[in-house]
Amino acid sequence: MNNRKKKEKMLNLLATLAVLIFALLVLLPIWWIFRSSLMSVAAVNAYPPSFIPYEWLLSNYSKALETFKYWTYFRNTFSIIIPAVTFGTVTAIFCGYAFARLQFRGKRLIFNVCVSTILLPGMVTLIPLYIMWTKFLGLGDTYWPLILPFLTGGGFFNIFLIRQFLMTIPKDLDEAASIDGAGRMRILWTILVPAIKPAIVVVGMMLFIQIWNDLLQQLIYINSMDKFTFAIALTNFTGSFGTNWPVALAATFMTILPGIIIYIFGQRSFVEGIVLTGMKN
């Protein structure tokens, strides 16, 4: 028995070592971008390359900021993200609640029709939606085509997730509250929402990542320079900077930074939320 325990311990140690190596490999690209963004052109082109910069050239960042209007792009990007994530999460909660808790005619049919949209590739509707937003509604070169779709729960997957999670909360909880005289909406917002917080965090983060990762939609709807988001600005910026890699990478690193910071603060509840919600399949 003792022998077996020893063997198991050895195995866990080996697994940890393997995970450590993979984790370092995964982090390497991020480190390499950061380290190069602090070096001079001559230093990044030196052979063999050094892992740690000799001197930390913050001037690359100030040089990038001369043409890369970071705070403008920051404000623009978040003026899409904040309303979209808020609207998306709130509407997903309402819809998820209806499917999880309420009885109504046509429930199964409506649910199946909605589920089927998960399989619809977004690329297919790109052209008609573009025509709708810009030609019919005249909303070209505004953020509305990027925000309004999130007023609808931001895709059925999020609604589904909230529903699944709500279904695991015992109904006694609602019933007790309704005996106390609380209305449905009161019950939803004061009892159920706190109870499904992990799922809500996941939905919020998924919506954030969806917009954060998007380039295509922003490219087709936004034209004026003063409305550029990080994604559009970075695409244009690195192109215009030619071979000055350190400056281009300084801009790149600045744009990936907000995501990393938000993740550091939210990662625990987020990853745990996914683990929890994944379990409820």
Place this chain on the structure above:
Amino acid sequence: MNKISARPKSIHGKKEERTAYLCLIPAFLGISFISYFPTIAVFVLSFFEYNGLSSPKFVGLTNFQRIFTKDIYFAESIKATLLYAFLAVVGSIIYSLFIALLLNMKIYGRTLFRSIFFIPYLLPAIGVFKGWQWLYEQNFGLFNFILRMFGMRPHQFLDSPHEVIPSLVMIAVWCSGNLIVIFLAGLQNVPTVYREAAEVDGANTWQRFIHVTIPCIKPIIFYNVLTALITNLQVINPALALTDGGPGKKSMFMSYVIYLYGFQKNKLGYAAAYSVIFFILVGIFTAILFKTQREAIFGEES
């Protein structure tokens, strides 16, 4: 699943129904205006010639005819899309399942590692591509340095017609931290009793993996393959951010061609016809996947 009980049509039930419909208005609008109507519209538009300015002109099947016979991107775009999607799905599923299995063992600092593998997934796509472009740089990039260190010939990566797709797939695999977390959730659901029972029966680690772990997480594998497939068939960001479809049209993904025709050349009707073909292609692959899944389950039962 709870059975939906037939409710007496009381005032209470009516009120409940009204609340439900009110709650569902956003979803209803979304499903109609963001999903269903545009899908119908794309089929209708595919029969028209439309440049976004003058009024649309009905042209019948001309758009399709031109795509199938004369289009300079069509064949290349299907090849690039399928190759990329296949490699990216296989690569990211193997990678993420492997890492999830490791993370599921009793390793030290699991929470920290779990978070690290997730990071690439939430970096903005465009930042990721710009960063990797530097790693792939031919003369001073990290990867060629490593290759040289091991005495291997440097590669052209993104500038080589043969290496561009595998290079982009590498990035996709690196970014698949979300799959790891979902696999991990599934693995933690596998009852330890099964594994212990198999162990008592004398099954070794590999046999336990094949006969206990894999069957238990089959639904999760299916879910991950399905979402990865739909995501990767729609690949467009690498072409937008890095390659412009090159070199030599080798990364002319179908989504990118739709973008080119729709927004660079203002041929919206033609782009719609292309979208229809793309829709059917994705539909076929999704259907095949669902079919194999059903067979896998039935095969097990018999």
